Amino acid sequence: MSFTTDTLAGRVVIVSGAARGMGAEHARAIVAAGGRVVLGDIDVDGVTAVAESLGAAAGATSLDVTEPADWQRITDLAAGLGPVRGLVNNAGVFGSGSVTDTSIDEFRTVQAVNVEGSLLGIAAVAPALRDSGGGSIVNISSVAGLLGIHDHVAYVTSKWAVRGLTRSAALDLGPWGIRVNSVHPGRVVTPFIDGLDSTVLPNQVIREAGLPEDISSLVVFLLSEHSRFSTGSEFIADGGRYLGEFRR
Numbered sequence: 001m002s003f004t005t006d007t008l009a010g011r012v013v014i015v016s017g018a019a020r021g022m023g024a025e026h027a028r029a030i031v032a033a034g035g036r037v038v039l040g041d042i043d044v045d046g047v048t049a050v051a052e053s054l055g056a057a058a059g060a061t062s063l064d065v066t067e068p069a070d071w072q073r074i075t076d077l078a079a080g081l082g083p084v085r086g087l088v089n090n091a092g093v094f095g096s097g098s099v100t101d102t103s104i105d106e107f108r109t110v111q112a113v114n115v116e117g118s119l120l121g122i123a124a125v126a127p128a129l130r131d132s133g134g135g136s137i138v139n140i141s142s143v144a145g146l147l148g149i150h151d152h153v154a155y156v157t158s159k160w161a162v163r164g165l166t167r168s169a170a171l172d173l174g175p176w177g178i179r180v181n182s183v184h185p186g187r188v189v190t191p192f193i194d195g196l197d198s199t200v201l202p203n204q205v206i207r208e209a210g211l212p213e214d215i216s217s218l219v220v221f222l223l224s225e226h227s228r229f230s231t232g233s234e235f236i237a238d239g240g241r242y243l244g245e246f247r248r
Contacts, residue, residue: 008033012083012086013084014040016117016121022140027058029213033220036081038081039058041060047062065121066117084135085135086138089137093114096152097153113158115158129173136178138219141162146234163182166182181234181235183222188212204241
């Protein structure tokens with residue numbers, strides 16, 4: 001299977017958290033596949049620069065994913081460009097700390113962005129997808145949504161919640177012709193992992209660093225008709241990090 005400039009032709013896709021890293025790469029991949037994008041981020045200068053680099057196929061606006069009014073604004077903007085056929089819930093924040101040393105305020109902040117932000121995005125964009133004849137929603141979760149990770153209780157909880165949200169939304173929106181899937185990246189080289197110890201972990205089978213484009217190719221697949229028979233599913237891209245015990 002290969003993507004062409006017709007893979008997403010005629011489709012408008014909303015991408016949150018698109019000012020840098022994976023979100024910006026998702027936007028570039030969607031445009032390369034023939035789609036149009038409306039990008040949102042709290043970093044207005046950053047997201048505007050990404051959109052300008054993509055030319056006429058992209059627009060940008062301020063988006064705080066915890067604010068319903070912001071989601072309505074970006075949805076209306078996207079609908080003005082053509083049939084809205086996709087949403088990528090990419091915006092997220094990281095949080096470290098154990099069960100005993102994470103404050104309730106820290107915990108709630110992570111849930112507000114990672115979980116409530118995704119829910120608000122789905123609720124705002126789903127009617128536009130329905131009115132366009134259906135579409136695809138891609139929720140960016142994490143391998144942290146598939147297992148526990150020491151000292152990351154808020155982040156792990158939020159990513160497991162995104163996994164559950166994906167399944168519930170797939171059931172609720174299926175009758176509208178809307179598919180909902182989640183992507184679970186492992187460690188990918190972006191500013192998000194600055195300060196971490198390594199880009200390739202000892203138990204990783206594929207001995208190369210994960211790159212944003214490795215995830216974006218999955219995103220394009222899930223937005224396209226190539227994945228028409230997949231909904232409520234989890235797509236893992238972690239270099240085989242969590243397959244099981246691995247010794248070289």
